[in-house]
Amino acid sequence: MRILVILRRVLDPAGLVAHARLRRLFINREEYLIEPGDHAALEAALRIKDGGGAEVVVVSGQPEPDDDTLRRGLAMGADRAIYLSGAGFADADDGVAAEVLKATVERLGGADLVLVGMTRLDTGQAQLGPRLAGALGWPQIVGAWSVEIADGRIRAVRRDGDDYVIVETDLPAVVTVPAKALEPRYPDGARLINVYRGEGGMAEAVLQWDVADLMDPEGLVPLLEGRGRDFPPERERGVRVEGSIEEAAQAVAEALRGRRPG
Amino acid sequence: MDFTFSREAKALRRMVRAFVEKEVAPIAAEIDREHRVPLGVMRKLGKTGLLGVCFPQEYGGMGAGEVGYCILMEELGRVCTSTATNVGAHIGIGAMAIHVDGTEEQKLRYLAPLARGEQFAAFGLTESNAGSDAANISTRAVRDGDEWVVNGGKVYITNGGYADVVTLIAVTDPALGARGGVTAFIVESDWPGFEVAREEDKMGIRGTSTAELVFDDLRVPHENVLGKVGEGFVTFMKALDMGRLTLGAACLGGAQAALDWSVAWARTREQFGTQLAQKQSIQWMIADLATEVEALRSLVYRVAWMVDTGQPFTELAAMCKLYGSEVASRAVDMAVQIHGGLGYSRDYPIERAFRDARIAEIFEGTNEIQRIVIASRIFREHGVRISP
Amino acid sequence: MDASYLDLVMAQQEETFKDAEGGGGVWVVAESAGGEIAPVTLEAVGVARTLAESLGAYVYAALLGDGVRLLAETLYQAGVDGVRVADHPGLSPFGLEPHLGILVDLFEAEGPEIVLFGATEMGRALAPRLAQRMGGGLIERGTRVSLDPSSRTVEAAVPMYGGEYFEVLACPEARPQVLTIEPGTFARPFMDRYRKGEPTMLDVEPGEPAVRVLGPAEGFRPPEVGLSEASVVVAVGRQAGDRARVERLAEMLGGRVAGDRGAWDAGLVEADQVVDVRGVRVSPEVYLAVGIRGDTFHDAAMADSAFVVAIHADPDAPIFEKADLCVTAEPGEVVRALLTALG
Incomplete structure (x- = not known):
């Protein structure tokens, strides 16, 4: 059984300061994390591998020097890593990425399961997994809190409003995993060292593919474009609420509306 | 001169930091208050391979060298001195003695399980009359056929209360003194004659075991001599x-x-x-x-x-x-x-x-x-x- | 003029909107829950109306479900010009393939410029598939939406890292432009209860969903979210008043109960719920300080909160220097009123 896990990297928010008054973004410390949802997805894949008989392939398309994301994936226990490089892919939006990943699956000779994080930490977009499912023509499970394979089918626990339900579909399928679903394991120490030194078979485990070999560069035109940055208004502290208790409560309720995470 | 850490070192630090923040930080205050060794954390560390960070991979270690080991100790020291001390005594002196002077067979037999964190080590040097004056030890090892019989005791032995393997030093020829008269041995704590007498109640590093060991006709096979007879120091x-x-x-x-x-x-x-x-x-x-x-x-x-x-x-x-x-x-x-x-x-x-x-x-x-x-x-x- | 006469006058002026002719337009894919149109759908209609006005276009809604026909009325009241309804037992509960198939057929015929979804479980599953199938661009979770009229392109501000800052994104070429909005971000439009319309019923044969729901996940417990990771914290001090009410408030807000050291001493919270440098540090989106006076040790431990509301009877309480919103009143009373206002 072959499981493909997509690993994206995101800038560590602890190194960022968004200065509301100066309306500028300061990157004090440029460090990258594996996208937490993807990290959980990799853990899900490795747990299936623990059960026996699965090959886990991680794929990433981040610009140099960060084949680090892939190395971390290998150190955790992935069998192979595919580094997608080439002009145009580094800035790809999810629409383009989905097409490239579809071509990657085909070039790999197919896969039984694709796992990826549900919602990106940085942009909050959750569209990559479903877009890829659409491109591949495979069923999708969005937001799987746990994943199990049996008899060519996949079972997952998914939220349904305030409850959790078990869903099932046939493989191959695309499954997206919330960041908090699983605690990713620590990398194996010796494997980590070997990955960085290219020893113990780890050098052969990394493949580098040029996106231009996978598909026509025409197809790499992004659908979205950035039109600038916006900053939340500067915090105004000490705003006193006037009026009766009921009016005060209304004002608070109003202020809380939209601040409460869904 | 390149003063930057290699990518391998940075990756190792990232891994250690993640472990320390998740596993060690939450228990640091507790083990101090309760005066107990964080055995669970030590075992988890073992599973990641970090308890063998500087030992070669062929003996179950990670092969990350002293730089790797220093990174581990620095990150542990940032959060919990007790845990760092447990780890330091295990890797840095207990297992290290076997790494520096062990035979191939001793390394495969003892170093490998220690590097994999399957067993824990301690280093037995200090005695009540031999602190800084280490040469003044009096624990005695007498040859008896293909065994050595050890009698005496050690004090202030970190990890002594729970170590499986102790590298200890004893006088084998009183006439020769420190040069030629002292031998190092690898002993196992479950052998008859090996006793943990008491634990120290300390000012600090209360998440460690600092034990007094007593050896009462402890029989050590000759193949457990570490290094050369007489060259223990x-x-x-x-x-x-x-x-x-x-x-x-x-x-x-x-x-x-x-x-x-x-x-x-x-x-x-x-x-x-x-x-x-x-x-x-x-x-x-x-x-x-x-x-x-x-x-x-x-x-x-x-x-x-x-x-x-x-x-x-x-x-x-x-x-x-x-x-x-x-x-x-x-x-x-x-x-x-x-x-x-x-x-x-x-x-x-x-x-x-x-x-x-x-x-x-x-x-x-x-x-x-x-x-x-x-x-x-x-x-x-x-x-x-x-x-x- | 009394109210009943006004009603009469208004009734005479009722316009029944003949469903606007198709083609282009700003569409909302409606969701229903508990026999009503979901609040996020109404919010989306509000956004759609603003966009449609700038575009000089109509607002449409697609309403899919089982027994949902009558809900079209609510959509007309919210300002939708034309509602297309697919009412079929195979459309409830939500299944991706059945919904997607119908929407694709509908949109291939209608050619929308813009399609809006709520960023809900359904929206997360359906919007990207629709965009992918139709070659459109998708911007999820937009919080501020405006139109670039020359290119008829929507510009949406997407919160980054949970709202640290916003990236403004647009889909200049690909059509349709698909957007999802988070529930509670936009205001509901004015509901005109005299506005009526006749929805167009679609004749559909929904496909089978590829994913089968087997049943409730018995015994499944999601991983615990510690206090330090909670996104809403309701913290009590000694003066907080009725503890049970505070619990209910926390539940309503989807948050966790905590307290300052004084509350712990008074037995109102446990040791692991104490917000203090000597206890737990929190960094929630919302921190509600109920009856907490405030001091260095407490304040430092919640300094990273994104939005702080403080309620205390003493107008000079130090907590007010750290709060965004300050209510000087009896905390217990405010909590009671807040439960009503939110509920």
Whole structure:
């Protein structure tokens, strides 16, 4: 059984300061994390591998020097890593990425399961997994809190409003995993060292593919474009609420509306 | 000269930091309060392979060298001196002795399970009459056929209460003394005649086991002689050298943490209308400590690099331990002062760091001994021999 | 003029909107829950109306479900010009393939410029598939939406890292432009209860969903979210008043109960719920300080909160210097009123 896990990297928010008054973004410390949802997805894949008989392939398309994301994936226990490089892919939006990943699956000779994080930490977009499912023509499970394979089918626990339900579909399928679903394991120490030194078979485990070999560069035109940055208004502290208790409560309720995470 | 950490080192640090923040930080206060060893954490560390960080992969280790080991100790020292001490005694002296002078068979038999964290190690040198004067030990090992019979005892043995394997040193020929009359042995704690007599109730590092061991006709097979008969001190000094460097790394972590906590508090706490950070007296304390921490960092990692590249390093390792322990003590003292009353409260980690730091100037060779080692090497280059 | 006469006048002026002719337009894919149109759908209609006005276009809604026909009325009241309804037992509960198939057929015929979804479970599953199938661009979770009229392109501000800052994104070429909006971000439009319309019923044969729901996940417990990771914290001090009410408030807000050291001493919270440098540090989106006076140790431990509301009877309580919104009143009373206002 072959499981493909997509690993994206995101800038560590602890190194960022968004200065509301100066309306500028300061990157004090440029460090990258594996996208937490993807990290959980990799853990899900490795747990299936623990059960026996699965090959886990991680794929990433981040610009140099960060084949680090892939190395971390290998150190955790992935069998192979595919580094997608080439002009145009580094800035790809999810629409383009989905097409490239579809071509990657085909070039790999197919896969039984694709796992990826549900919602990106940085942009909050959750569209990559479903877009890829659409491109591949495979069923999708969005937001799987746990994943199990049996008899060519996949079972997952998914939220349904305030409850959790078990869903099932046939493989191959695309499954997206919330960041908090699983605690990713620590990398194996010796494997980590070997990955960085290219020893113990780890050098052969990394493949580098040029996106231009996978598909026509025409197809790499992004659908979205950035039109600038916006900053939340500067915090105004000490705003006193006037009026009766009921009016005060209304004002608070109003202020809380939209601040409460869904 | 390239002073940057390699990508491998950075990746290792990231992994260790993630582990320490998730597994060690939450229990640090608890193990101090309850005076217990974090065995669960030690086992988890073992599973990641970190308890064999500097040992070769063919013996179950990670092969990350001394730089890797210093990174582990620094990151542990930042959060929990007790855990760092458990780990340091296990890797840096207990298992290390087998790494430096063990036979192939001894390494496969003992080092590998220790590197994999399947077993734990301790280092048995100190006795009640032999602290700094290590040569004054009196534990006796007498040859009997193909075994040695050991009688005596050791005190202040870190990890002694739970170690599976202890590398210990005993007198095998009283007439020869330290040169030729002392032998190192690998013993297993479940052998008859090996007893853990009592645990020390300590000021700090209360998350460690500091035990008194008693040997009562403990029979050790001859194949467990470590190194050559009569040359036990050579083996032990080699192990201690390595241990000193990494203790310096743990002190670096502790000093850095004290600095970070102090800076954070200085930013937060306001008195007389401004933050503490705006007051020169505080700024100077911070600046002085930051300078010392940088100097210590450069020293520790340079010496680690020298070890990894096969260069001599004995007096430099002693400097790491000497300077590291003193910087750490100054750091925690400053941290208590900056935090004021909060620094004295048991509800806040600063007072624990203060109690924990003090031992570093004493164990693994007191700072007085370190000074003698350093001075001795310096003068020897000029043809002068110093006797302690 | 009394109210009943006004009603009469208004009734005479009722316009029944003949369903606007198709083609282009700003569409909302409606969701229903508990026999009503979901609030996020109404919010989306509000956004759609603003966009449609700038575009000079109509607002349409696609309403899919089982027994949902009558809900079209609510959509007309919210300002939708034309509602297309697919009412079929195979459309409830939500299944991706059945919904997707119908929407694709509908949109291939209608050619929308813009399609809006709520960023809900359904929206997360359906919007990207629709965009992918139709070659459109998708911007999820937009919080501020405006139109670039020259290119008829929507510009949406997407919160980064949970709202640290916003990236403004647009889909200049690909059509349709698909957007999802988070529930509670936009205001509901004015509901005109005299506005009526006749929905167009679609004749559909929904496909089978590829994913089967087997049943409730018995015994499944999601991983615990510690206090330090909670996104809403309701913290009590000694003066907080009725503890049970505070619990209910926390539940309503989807948050965790905590307290200051004084509350712990008074036995109102456990040791692991104490927000203090000597206890737990929190960094929630919302921190509600109920009856907490405030001091360095408490304040430093919640300093990273994104939005702080403080309620205390003493107008000089130090907590007010750290709060965004300050209510000087009896905390217990405010909590009671807040439960009503939110509920």
